[in-house]
Amino acid sequence: MFDRPDSGERAVLVHLTLHALREDLQELKELAKSAGTNPVHVVTGSRKSPDAKYFVGTGKLDEIKSEVEAYSADIVLFNHALSPSQERNLEKFLGVRVVDRNGLILDIFAQRAKSFEGKLQVELAQLKHLSTRLVRGWTHLERQKGGIGMRGPGETQLETDRRLVAVRIKQIQKRLEKVDKQRHQGRSKRKKAEIPSVSLVGYTNAGKSTLFNRLTGADTYSADQLFATLDPTLRSCRLPNNNDIVLADTVGFIRHLPHELVASFKSTLQEASEADLLLHVVDVNSENRDGIIKEVNQVLGDIGADKIKCIEVFNKIDLLDDRQPKIDRDDEGNPVRVWLSAETGQGIDLLMNVLAEQFANSKSKKKCYLRPDQGQIRAKLFTCTKIIDEHINDSGGSDLTIEIDNKYLGLLDAIKTEEIL
Structure with missing residues (x-):
């Protein structure tokens, strides 16, 4: 629905420090x-x-315009969520496309x-983002005209656009409901087979x-970029105690994730909200780690996954000086954090041992001899069990x-x- 920027498009970034809302400038650059x-x-x-009209003051607005002209910029990226009217006013004044933080993530x-x-x-x-940004740019195509033979259906082009967007949203929601049912069936089969599921969650x-x-x-x-993974991937993983788990790689989170994305990716995020264990992967080298x-x-709470047991994985220890892989445990001896490097493989064995500890072998293999009259037990x-072999x-x-x-x-x-x- 949106014209995506061509590679190499010159952008001026705008970052304001607001008392009520603080964003990360480095994160905007990476986005x-x-x-x-x-x-x-x-x-x-x-x-x-x-500011209600331009988000920024008139002095800052003039500064942005001069920088756009000086650098021949094609687009202005705001590190904040703009209202539809602010976006339109800024584009009209600056003469270039203006995209806010939510539009950039989308x-x-x-x-x-x-x-x-x-x-x-x-x-x-x-479409949900666009539906609030449809403006009266098509009034010259208005169908409500007077005169014999000129009376249309009484619908402006703007109203037609809104109706078509609403119809398309309903179509997509119905398709995603089918996908959600398929995912639910897959999760039900894994639960019936009693295969534990582990989801990797964390910041992008x-x-x-x-x-x-x-x-x-x-x-x-x-x-090494934001949102390199978007589509969830599931794979089986064999633990040191020979138990199998299903591991899910999910989309990364980001502060103030647009509500449209949270709602649209409901079925994807359910892989995390219905997991048996969460591995919260943290970039230990990040300046704003805490x-x-x-x-x-907070995002885990928004999707209903805050009650699931979670173990932190402090990743990228290879970027720190003299940091060795280790397991942090609480007072009761339960693992709460694993320090490792996924890039070099340091500490991976510790994480595998922790997972094996979490899903200790609770199954037995048996040879059963049933009489002909024990069909009900069979x-x-x-x-309730996994049948490996059967002979009469x-x-x-x-x-x-x-x-x-x-x-x-x-x-x-x-x-x-x-x-x-």
Whole structure:
């Protein structure tokens, strides 16, 4: 829906320090580079509150305009959320395109989306963002005319655009509901098979995809840029105790994530909200580490994942001096933090041991010998256990090799069994 910036487009960045809302200037620069623009100048300032018409004051507005002309900039990127009217007023005054922080993030998502589901989610977020920015730019095509033969259906082009956007939003929401059902079915099957799920969550560019590849041997795309991963990826992972888990690499979070994206990526974020364990990946080298951890925890609360057990993974220790891999534990001996480097592999074995500790072996392998009249027990075993092998014995009964969760061992009380080591 939006015209994405061409690579190398010259951009002037605008960053204000507001008393009520503080953003990170370095983060704006990284967002701009991730979108494919070339930041040529940064305009900074401070205000108690935004101006209702231009967000910035008239003096700062003149400064921005002079910098746009001096650097022949093609676009102005604001590190703040602008209202539709502020965006229009700024574009009219500056004579170039103006994109706010939310629009910039949406554009990056549009560039990163590869899967069918991801593209639908981004389009839905863009349409919701666009629906508030439709202006009366088409009044010359107004269909409400007087005179014989000139009376149209009584609908302006603006109203037509709004109606078409609303129709498209409903179409996408119906498609995403089907995708959500498919994801729910997949999660239900994994729960029925009692395969634990672990989701990697964290701030964008914390190293989640690199860690995911290191743990699973996958080859998903990873790069030193914001939102390198958009489409969730799931892979199985074998732990040192031979238990299997499903590991999910999810989209990175960012402070003040646009509400349109949170709503549109509901099905994707559910991989985190319905996981058995969260690994919160943190860039240990970040200057604002504590603030970033707080921001991620806030997003986890927004999606209903704040009650799930979470272990912090302090990544990128290779960038620190004399920092060795280690496990931090609480007073009860439970692991709360693992220090490692996904890039070099330092400490990966510690994380694998922690995961094995979290999902200790609670299953047993048994050889079961059933008589012909024990068909009801056989049916329950097929429902509650994993059947590895079955043979019909000479008496007409069944010899089963099963993997059973220890909580279901009571089902075996009435039959002859043998432990398999």
